[in-house]
Amino acid sequence: MPDAELLVLDASVLAELSASVGDDRDFVNELIETYLADAPAQIAAIHGAAAAGDAGALVRPAHTLKSSSATVGAQQLAARSRRLEFAGREERLDDATTQTDVAALDADWGAVSAALRQWMDEISG
Numbered sequence: 001m002p003d004a005e006l007l008v009l010d011a012s013v014l015a016e017l018s019a020s021v022g023d024d025r026d027f028v029n030e031l032i033e034t035y036l037a038d039a040p041a042q043i044a045a046i047h048g049a050a051a052a053g054d055a056g057a058l059v060r061p062a063h064t065l066k067s068s069s070a071t072v073g074a075q076q077l078a079a080r081s082r083r084l085e086f087a088g089r090e091e092r093l094d095d096a097t098t099q100t101d102v103a104a105l106d107a108d109w110g111a112v113s114a115a116l117r118q119w120m121d122e123i124s125g
Contacts, residue, residue, distance in 0.1 A: 006075035008108075009115035013073030025123060032116050035072050039065060039113075043105050046084060050093060050102045058088030074112040080104060 018028045045061035066081035080101050087098040 006079055008074065008076055008111045009119065010073035010075050011119060013071075014119060017071070017073075029120055029124070032072055032120060035068050036113055036116060039068065039109065042068075043109055046081075046102065046105060049088070050098075053093055055088045055091040055093050058093065059085055062088055069112070072116065074108075074116075077105075077108045077112050080108055 014028065014032075017031070018025070021027050042061040042065040046058060046065070049055070049057035049061070062081045062085035066078050066085055069075075069078035069081055084098065084101050087093065087095060087101070092098050
């Protein structure tokens with residue numbers, strides 16, 4: 001599926017997550033807050049690896065960001081992180097798509113963090 005068709009935030013994933021924990025809003029909010037606190041470090045590590053030309057150092061933070069983004073329904077960011085993970089594994093840091101993905105991380109993150117904060121405000125409000 002092209003990224004244009006992926007959602008910044010798929011609220012149905014959060015609804016399923018909430019249902020899976022007995023609609024424990026505090027737990028879901030805590031999970032989201034942890035994601036919001038941890039993801040910037042993964043993004044910084046991705047930027048650092050790309051800047052250093054270190055494909056191996058790109059894999060772990062991209063994998064972590066991919067998995068955690070998927071967990072909270074951040075489809076676009078999860079897809080971009082997946083591409084970056086594979087670019088690192090395949091040592092394709094100079095690839096134009098990889099460079100575009102690294103450059104777009106901050107904008108994706110801004111959209112995801114805003115959408116998650118809005119979602120938390122709406123469910124608690």
